[in-house]
Amino acid sequence: MIDASSSTGGNDGTAATAASGVVIALAVLSVALRFYTRLFTKVGLKWDDWLILLAVLSAVITGALLLWATAVDPDGAWVTSNSNPTYVYTPANIFHLKLAFVASILYFTIASSTKLSILFMYSRLFSVSVSFRHQAFAAGSLVVSFWIGCTVATLTNCQPLEWSWRNSLSDARYCFNYNIFWMASGSVEALIDVLIIMMPVKIVYALQLSTRRKVTVAAIFALGAL
Numbered sequence: 001m002i003d004a005s006s007s008t009g010g011n012d013g014t015a016a017t018a019a020s021g022v023v024i025a026l027a028v029l030s031v032a033l034r035f036y037t038r039l040f041t042k043v044g045l046k047w048d049d050w051l052i053l054l055a056v057l058s059a060v061i062t063g064a065l066l067l068w069a070t071a072v073d074p075d076g077a078w079v080t081s082n083s084n085p086t087y088v089y090t091p092a093n094i095f096h097l098k099l100a101f102v103a104s105i106l107y108f109t110i111a112s113s114t115k116l117s118i119l120f121m122y123s124r125l126f127s128v129s130v131s132f133r134h135q136a137f138a139a140g141s142l143v144v145s146f147w148i149g150c151t152v153a154t155l156t157n158c159q160p161l162e163w164s165w166r167n168s169l170s171d172a173r174y175c176f177n178y179n180i181f182w183m184a185s186g187s188v189e190a191l192i193d194v195l196i197i198m199m200p201v202k203i204v205y206a207l208q209l210s211t212r213r214k215v216t217v218a219a220i221f222a223l224g225a226l
Helices: 004-040 047-072 076-080 091-125 130-155 178-198 201-205 211-225
Strands: none
Touching (some): 047 091, 130 178
């Protein structure tokens, strides 16, 4: 008899994988068109182009790692949250967890390089404003600090490192609470996102445009940052 909950979980996992695949495919297409346009118009490639390329490549690698992990161990999603200290991990479990651990590290590269790409684009578009360039530099420094800090924290989550992917072996004496870390890093990331989205608003509203057009331009920047 088929376990309904397992079937539902499998369907949810398949749907999530499919959705992620579509998003990554659209991102790859978007960046490819961006590079083609840059090269075709002979505008040249800037830092924001290379950083968004890094983000997309990291996303593709992350997706490939997760697909590989699922292929090796279809039940790996359950093992990831396992907290039973007596559970005996199979080689497939261990391999799945290691791949998932690497993917979790790459997340911060994806998020941070995307934010830096937006900031470099802002600096290029609003280069006439010295104060804005200073703001972009400060925001960029914050993003780099977030990137390095979260990556190092993930790599040093547990000592020994093996406990970072074997949740059931985690010991509070040697591992920090990763759930709290994810919530804290997520909150900081959300604040950085809001900061980046709001940065162009002041400059846009100083333009000699109608209020309607100002709102439209500001909305375009906000959607682009998202």
